[in-house]
Amino acid sequence: MNAKTSNKIAVATLYLIALIVVLILLSLLGYILYNGVPVISWHFLTAPAKAFTAGGGIGIQLFNSFYLLILSMLICFPIALGAAIYLNEYAKQNWVTALIRNAIEILSSLPSVVVGLFGFLLFVVYFGLGFSILSGAIALTFFNLPLLTRTIEDSLSAIPDAQREGGLALGLSRWETVTKIIVPAAVPSIITGVILSAGRVFGEAAALIYTAGQSAPALNFADWNPFNISSPLNPMRPAETLAVHIWKINSEGIMPDAKAISSGSSAVLVIAILLFNFAARFIGRRLYKRLTSS
Amino acid sequence: MLVNPSHAVDPSKERHIELLSDPAHPVILETHDLKVFYGQKEALKDADLQFNEHEITALIGPSGSGKSTFLRSLNRMNDRVAKVTGEINYRGIDINQPDVDIYAMRRQIGMVFQRPNPFAKSIYENIAFALRQRGVTNRHELDDIVESSLKGAALWDQVKDDLNKSALSLSGGQAQRLCIARAIAVKPDILLLDEPASALDPVSTSQLENTLLELKRDYTIIIVTHNMQQASRISEYTAFFNMGRVLEYDTTTNIFTNPQIQITSDYVSGNFG
Amino acid sequence: MDNEKLKRELFRPSKAAKQERRGKFISFSALALIVVAVSAIILFVTMKGLAAFTQNHVNVIDFFTGRDWNPSVKGANGQPEAGALPMITGSFLVTIFSALLATPFAIGTAIFMIEISPKRGAKILQPVTELLVGIPSVVYGFIGLMVVVPTVRTLFGGSGFGILSGTLVLFVMILPTVTSMTADALRSVPRYYREASLALGATQWQTIWRVILRAATPGILTAIVFGMARSFGEALAVQMVIGNAALMPTSLVSPSSTLTSVLTTGMGNTVMGSLQNNVLWSLALVLLLMSLLFNLIIRLIGKKGAMK
Ligand SMILES: Nc1ncnc2c1ncn2[C@@H]1O[C@H](COP(=O)(O)OP(=O)(O)O)[C@@H](O)[C@H]1O
Numbered sequence: 001m002n003a004k005t006s007n008k009i010a011v012a013t014l015y016l017i018a019l020i021v022v023l024i025l026l027s028l029l030g031y032i033l034y035n036g037v038p039v040i041s042w043h044f045l046t047a048p049a050k051a052f053t054a055g056g057g058i059g060i061q062l063f064n065s066f067y068l069l070i071l072s073m074l075i076c077f078p079i080a081l082g083a084a085i086y087l088n089e090y091a092k093q094n095w096v097t098a099l100i101r102n103a104i105e106i107l108s109s110l111p112s113v114v115v116g117l118f119g120f121l122l123f124v125v126y127f128g129l130g131f132s133i134l135s136g137a138i139a140l141t142f143f144n145l146p147l148l149t150r151t152i153e154d155s156l157s158a159i160p161d162a163q164r165e166g167g168l169a170l171g172l173s174r175w176e177t178v179t180k181i182i183v184p185a186a187v188p189s190i191i192t193g194v195i196l197s198a199g200r201v202f203g204e205a206a207a208l209i210y211t212a213g214q215s216a217p218a219l220n221f222a223d224w225n226p227f228n229i230s231s232p233l234n235p236m237r238p239a240e241t242l243a244v245h246i247w248k249i250n251s252e253g254i255m256p257d258a259k260a261i262s263s264g265s266s267a268v269l270v271i272a273i274l275l276f277n278f279a280a281r282f283i284g285r286r287l288y289k290r291l292t293s294s
Numbered sequence: 295m296l297v298n299p300s301h302a303v304d305p306s307k308e309r310h311i312e313l314l315s316d317p318a319h320p321v322i323l324e325t326h327d328l329k330v331f332y333g334q335k336e337a338l339k340d341a342d343l344q345f346n347e348h349e350i351t352a353l354i355g356p357s358g359s360g361k362s363t364f365l366r367s368l369n370r371m372n373d374r375v376a377k378v379t380g381e382i383n384y385r386g387i388d389i390n391q392p393d394v395d396i397y398a399m400r401r402q403i404g405m406v407f408q409r410p411n412p413f414a415k416s417i418y419e420n421i422a423f424a425l426r427q428r429g430v431t432n433r434h435e436l437d438d439i440v441e442s443s444l445k446g447a448a449l450w451d452q453v454k455d456d457l458n459k460s461a462l463s464l465s466g467g468q469a470q471r472l473c474i475a476r477a478i479a480v481k482p483d484i485l486l487l488d489e490p491a492s493a494l495d496p497v498s499t500s501q502l503e504n505t506l507l508e509l510k511r512d513y514t515i516i517i518v519t520h521n522m523q524q525a526s527r528i529s530e531y532t533a534f535f536n537m538g539r540v541l542e543y544d545t546t547t548n549i550f551t552n553p554q555i556q557i558t559s560d561y562v563s564g565n566f567g
Numbered sequence: 568m569d570n571e572k573l574k575r576e577l578f579r580p581s582k583a584a585k586q587e588r589r590g591k592f593i594s595f596s597a598l599a600l601i602v603v604a605v606s607a608i609i610l611f612v613t614m615k616g617l618a619a620f621t622q623n624h625v626n627v628i629d630f631f632t633g634r635d636w637n638p639s640v641k642g643a644n645g646q647p648e649a650g651a652l653p654m655i656t657g658s659f660l661v662t663i664f665s666a667l668l669a670t671p672f673a674i675g676t677a678i679f680m681i682e683i684s685p686k687r688g689a690k691i692l693q694p695v696t697e698l699l700v701g702i703p704s705v706v707y708g709f710i711g712l713m714v715v716v717p718t719v720r721t722l723f724g725g726s727g728f729g730i731l732s733g734t735l736v737l738f739v740m741i742l743p744t745v746t747s748m749t750a751d752a753l754r755s756v757p758r759y760y761r762e763a764s765l766a767l768g769a770t771q772w773q774t775i776w777r778v779i780l781r782a783a784t785p786g787i788l789t790a791i792v793f794g795m796a797r798s799f800g801e802a803l804a805v806q807m808v809i810g811n812a813a814l815m816p817t818s819l820v821s822p823s824s825t826l827t828s829v830l831t832t833g834m835g836n837t838v839m840g841s842l843q844n845n846v847l848w849s850l851a852l853v854l855l856l857m858s859l860l861f862n863l864i865i866r867l868i869g870k871k872g873a874m875k
């Protein structure tokens with residue numbers, strides 16, 4: 001076979017492979033949306049789940065997912081920001097830094113079920129926090145920290161050194177320079193990174209089944225006192241999230257419409273993550289424009 | 295006058311100091327045996343220079359000769375990347391000591407860089423925010439300083455209606471003048487400028503030169519430049535650097551019309567560098 | 568300014584100096600917290616994971632080679648039946664198969680994206696893959712349950728649950744990640760490699776095969792190992808389709824289990840500190856060690872790649 005012919009065959013094969021992959025991926029998306037979107041209604045999105053009968057919704061799970069996401073971001077973001085600042089602005093190139101980077105790398109590659117089990121052991125059992133939003137938020141923090149730290153570090157290192165020198169030359173400390181000049185300049189890309197990692201956190205389930213728990217007790221949406229047990233804001237209550245709900249009803253669900261509910265929930269998850277993706281790009285671009293023009 | 299690189303001939307050094315002393319313009323900054331190492335590499339060897347108050351000194355020399363290294367050592371911008379030994383006497387105080395507060399020192403010795411580096415903030419904030427960090431919070435006071443600094447940098451007329459615009463929307467020349475305004479807003483004693491016009495067009499460059507000539511009434515200016523005309527137009531004194539050494543330091547007129555050593559002569563006449 | 572005043576100003580630690588010290592401390596604490604967290608995870612999981620061997624005297628060799636998993640029952644030798652081989656086998660099988668399946672598709676697609684049709688690559692493939700990287704694994708599991716398991720059942724008989732379904736679900740799950748990492752690797756091959764090769768008269772395919780793939784090999788290997796690590800550590804998507812029978816797989820369609828699937832289903836049904844619970848932690852430890860190993864391999868590939 002001469003080179004020309006084999007080239008033609010190879011290129012044709014590559015076309016075929018790419019086509020197959022696109023078909024697989026698109027039909028995956030299509031399947032989720034086709035089966036799920038018809039299930040979505042206002043009732044579905046707001047009603048509590050039903051254990052034995054059809055017609056339940058995902059209201060509480062949806063709320064739990066967002067609440068857990070926000071809480072874990074509140075814990076995670078300052079730590080990730082601090083760590084990223086240290087790594088990018090202060091850390092010297094030596095073996096200690098290399099070791100620390102290694103540790104972060106390891107954390108990012110740990111299976112999330114291991115992170116969840118550790119959270120179960122330490123927070124749920126030893127610290128007695130029980131299956132609770134708080135335990136779940138801490139587990140999600142561990143899960144999210146390495147990636148968020150790296151994203152923020154990348155955002156910071158993309159800001160030219162000239163900006164740092166400008167601050168230092170004015171007699172500002174490095175800390176002031178970073179917090180008042182570098183971080184604000186990096187805000188568009190930091191926000192993008194935060195939203196993208198939020199998408200990841202939003203869909204996470206394995207880290208949560210043994211930390212935030214697998215039950216969603218009824219909530220009183222008129223009671224916003226976080227110390228009351230039925231308050232949606234109570235961080236000590238168990239809280240099944242949407243992703244956990246999908247897993248749960250498929251492993252042991254006994255409601256007759258489990259399949260429809262899972263389809264709807266999957267579609268909601270995927271749409272939420274799509275929105276996170278678009279929002280990340282859109283907001284990042286908008287903020288960047290605001291920063292560089294009038 | 296020649297600063298002999300070998301240090302063998304001390305008398306010439308004496309003469310050179312005498313030549314510089316001038317009651318109207320006392321020495322404000324001088325370096326003594328200033329050496330800079332990047333790792334093993336000695337980028338600056340025994341620089342001894344003096345700078346007079348309210349005058350402009352130009353640092354010239356081929357690229358890589360250590361001009362920026364020298365300049366950045368003066369307000370210790372090189373602390374993290376280089377080892378700097380020797381004395382830097384600022385009004386009689388050696389500021390190259392570990393217990394000098396570098397932040398307070400940099401308020402006295404400000405710096406403007408080769409590439410304009412306005413912050414990603416509004417024009418107003420670019421100037422006001424460092425002041426606010428040091429406790430100036432009164433809005434009127436800030437307004438006044440912003441205005442006077444922008445006027446000092448000859449930028450006020452162009453931006454006075456756009457103070458809330460992002461500084462990143464300014465042209466190169468405007469941005470560089472904003473950086474000068476930002477530097478003088480903290481009222482330094484000395485301004486260090488590292489090839490501030492190298493990224494600018496000829497018109498902006500000549501505006502910048504006029505601004506510097508104005509600023510010299512209030513500030514002592516040390517400027518690195520690769521532009522011979524610029525050095526001769528604006529500076530009283532000129533130091534010629536080559537390969538990490540100050541080979542010659544004299545009045546600008548002497549350096550350009552009557553250099554003492556051949557390399558200087560070659561360099562200022564454009565024969566190398 | 569008079570000299571004494573200047574001196575005072577220059578030698579008194581300024582507000583900036585104080586802020587600097589505090590800021591450095593705060594940011595370092597944040598970093599230290601992450602390191603503490605990583606150390607704590609490794610430490611606790613290791614301690615718990617060793618308990619079965621140290622406290623309950625489970626034999627380590629039996630644990631890794633035993634084929635019977637029924638820790639609440641004592642086997643013929645008087646030892647609890649805690650043979651983890653079925654799960655270990657299951658984990659390795661789904662990992663290897665899914666990587667074998669994903670690799671050609673990922674590389675092919677990435678080549679198409681970067682080399683053959685960059686326009687369509689940028690327009691369709693890249694956004695689609697990037698988006699699917701973010702799809703939660705439970706969704707993959709659910710679709711596996713709805714589509715893959717019934718299809719496998721129809722085609723190959725049995726219940727449909729098993730290694731094959733697990734493999735297929737993981738294949739689709741890691742495909743976007745491996746593809747997009749491979750594409751990154753191809754993208755980082757300098758342009759002049761291509762130009763030089765084409766200028767020498769090589770066809771496009773020869774250029775890809777001999778020059779580009781070779782130059783991108785470390786990056787591609789990293790992508791594959793990364794995908795394997797994800798497969799090995801994935802819990803819920805696999806658990807939903809593997810059948811959850813702690814048995815040695817007898818075929819690709821017999822109900823089986825993986826380390827992660829046994830962990831997810833078992834942890835809630837055992838009492839903390841009991842033997843049944845401790846052996847589960849031993850499985851978690853195996854999972855942790857494997858993740859460290861994958862990490863090490865990726866690092867070694869990186870080093871080798873950097874040396875070339
Ligand atoms: N951060 C640095 N690290 C190592 N070497 C440097 C660094 N900055 C400058 N140098 C070296 O020091 C020498 C002097 O450089 P520089 O002061 O920038 O020269 P100039 O400003 O006269 O062009 C050059 O050889 C340059 O390569």
Ligand SMILES: [Mg+2]
Binds near residue numbers: 361363
């Ligand atoms: Mg220079």
